[in-house]
Amino acid sequence: MPWFALDDGFDTHPKVRKAGNAAVGLFVRLGVHATRHLTEGHLDGDIVRDYGTAATIRKLVTVGMLHDAEHGCRRCPQPANDGYYIHDYLDYNKSRAQIEASREAARKRQNRGRETARRNRNERDSDANLSSNSRQNDASFAPNCGQNDPQFEGSTAGQDDMSRRDTHEGVTVVPSPPLPSQNYDGVDAGGGATGSRAADLAAFATTPIEVDGFQLTDAMRRWAHATYPAIDVDHATAQFVSHYRSTGARRRSWPDAWQKWVRDDAQRASQRRQPSNVIQLASGQTLTGTDARVAGWLALPSEETP
Structure with a gap:
């Protein structure tokens, strides 16, 4: 949110003292309006007349705190027809581009913060799910394993030696x-x-x-x-x-x-x-290894003959 800026010597400035409290109150209201709508000091004539009386407007113009059309201040731009401009507005307040850039930077910081929070939350949820699954699977092993445990006698593992x-x-x-x-x-x-x-x-x-x-x-x-x-x-x-x-x-x-x-x-x-290359002969003899491979090669011609 932008702020309408006044320096710490504003209250004792000669222009302020000459304008009087009523005109100064109008000046502050006009400054807040210009800052809120990012007009960079430009004011619509209808807004100025709606906020103040003809006398307070005239006092601000007379002391140079407010400029009407075709004013003679070389430091300030000319307002639109029937409009006004706040004297030296950009000397004390940010421009529209500066405010929009500041808002965009704040938006990006907020998005980065939200993304970091979302990523941390997902990591915590993932860790919690892994831990829960591990406990559930561990519990599922327990009821069945006791029934199937192998039984050993003496000091051996079911072997003679x-x-x-x-x-x-x-x-x-x-x-x-x-x-x-x-x-x-x-x-x-x-x-x-x-x-x-x-x-x-x-x-x-x-x-x-x-x-x-x-x-x-x-x-x-x-x-x-x-x-x-x-x-x-x-x-x-x-x-x-x-x-x-x-x-x-x-x-x-x-x-x-x-x-x-x-x-x-x-x-x-x-x-x-499992043994490889095993062939059972018609005689009942079992051949393995190299003998089985040779027997298989010898059997190929007979298998291909119609």
Whole structure:
């Protein structure tokens, strides 16, 4: 909002004292009108006569505070026919262009503030949704995993001999290698972990793995062991975390993305275990590897003969 400006010596100026209070009151009203409508000091004759009497208008013109048509002041522009102009208006007040530029700058500042507030609000809502989805998926794992947990007896994992995941004290999980971004020292000649590396690996096995809101929970781990017992859950999770850290990709539901990753790992492992190039001969003999490929080549001519 623009303001009609008066300097701090206005009240004692000789012109003001000579014009009198009534004429000065008219001058202030005319100045406010010109500023509100951005006329840059120009006034319509009907407005001036509506605001003041003929005597107060004449006093302002006589002392030089207000100019009528064909006035002799060289510093002020000529008003339109039947109009008036406030003396030295632009010396104390902003022009129309300056006021409009100030309004436009204020509008842009307000828009930037609103955009920043909207962006911050969306980020908070997105974080809240991710957290809510993570809690919901974690809760959905819990009711079903307890029923499908694999049962182990004694100190073994269901095998005749001790497996690499067993210890004399009971069944423990051997942690998978750390993420590539971490640096570990202290590997002995046999490839085992010693010193700080052993402590870091132990911490890795007990510390939740997190990336952008994802966390491997006990319920998710039980589900993976029960559904795909051959899968190394820690290794698969480390690969999962490394992949999304390196790509910077985000998922609406991290638990669902992790579950799909484990399923894909299990499928690839199953495909690797299946023998390739297997042919069953009519005699009942099964050929594999190079023998199967040769038998397949020999069978091609007979298959193409009508």
